[in-house]
Amino acid sequence: MASSGAAASAMSESATHAEKLVDYLNASWTPYHATANARAKLLAAGYTELYENDVWNLKLGGRYFFTRNMSCLVAFAVGGKYKAGNGAIIVGAHTDSPCIKMKPHTASGKNGFVQLGVQPYGGGIWHTWFDRDLSVAGRVFVRRGDRTCHELVRIDRPIMCIPSLAIHLNRTVNKGFDINCQTHLPPILATELKSRFEMPVTAEDEKKASGGDSPDASALRHSPLLLKLLAEELKCKPEDILTFDLQLCDTQPSIIGGACREFIHSGRLDNLAMCYCATESLIETDHSLADETGIRMVALYDHEEVGSGSAYGARSPITIDVLRRVTRASCEATGDDGTDALERCVVNSFLVSADMAHGIHPNFADKHEPGHQPHMHKGMVIKTHCEMRYITDAFSQHVFHECGRRAGVPFQQFVVRSDCACGSTIGPALSVMAGVRGIDVGIPQFAMHSVREMCAVDDVNFAVEHMTGVFEHASTIIGEVDSKF
Structure with missing residues (x-):
């Protein structure tokens, strides 16, 4: 563990990363x-942007990235001393919440209100x-025109709400709110009366919104008011909106x-905080890439909250x-026949699965395992589970411990109570x-999966420094361990 001096130093230096993280969160409403x-x-x-359907021309010391589905990103840097078969140091996180x-x-x-059909994604505190x-x-x-484009959209003003039922009509609400996601979650977009006066919808609008002369033209697929709002933002006609993947956002x-500006209050800390820290730490180690013998990689996957089972998931x-592809490019450049190069690369690689962790809540301390x-403010949390719900083992703990020691940052341990289940990660x-x-690690936070979460400013800085230490030292530390086990 690092000394208290390191913690004190981080108190004065961490605001920069915290402010940058807040900017990233405010700009990142969706994956x-x-x-x-x-x-x-x-x-x-x-970094050089690559495309998966192109031939990659990779070079030693090169820094690259590509995206998939606009919701998954992989960035990697090839060490200046990399050889086929050498391992990769991978920090993985996820973009969805x-x-x-x-x-x-x-x-x-119904009842004179314009609402939207919605469904829950993941295990939220609804x-x-x-x-x-x-x-x-x-x-x-x-x-x-004659092209189909996929574009990002966000409407920066409040346009809907899911109002609670008054306590006078639900006297037991404070004893527990049993939410029916089908009937209770649809938000109110407008009243039908106002929507007709403020944004008139003609019969032709309704016909276009429902798909023109398609078989389901009699039933509107989307609220014409919603399409008009999106069209205004996208600067297109409502009928030019073909399909979308949209979510509600706070x-x-x-x-x-x-009181001491020591916390970050935000939605989506799980897991955009780790996405930010991973990307930042990769970039911060570019100066030492010339002496790197392996591959440094950051992978930001989608769909972790629903099991990672997609073409864009872990x-x-x-x-x-x-x-x-990196191994093959190295073999082609050196004339190596590539025998078992990929397999050797995998065995020599090390993964840091970075996902937010549960800090001890002062009002619910009994929910934590006593030890x-x-x-x-005490650094990244190493998560362990004997049934391998987390992938941490003695070897990976040693590597991560030593990276933290060399980086001069604190770290701590987490095991779920034996009478509680633990969450899932990409690990x-x-x-x-x-x-x-x-290994599975993360920053401690409160209110995980709430619309509004909370973590400490200092731990963001500790996480960047610890991951930077992983990229710079893990290959050496792994090489110092007897590999015959």
């Missing part, structure tokens, strides 16, 4: 926006979404708060695909799929 903002950061740092998504047909409403100033954001496919900005072959209570999914050894 699509989070990926776009990470892409912009990498381009500004001089529990949220309320729109259904394929959003048109809904009662926290009530009585919030909500808007909408995501990806839209738009017809632009418009309250992410902020640095607390269970997909995307990670192995990158290692295979493993992560505190804020087991990726480890099983790729066969890479690794």
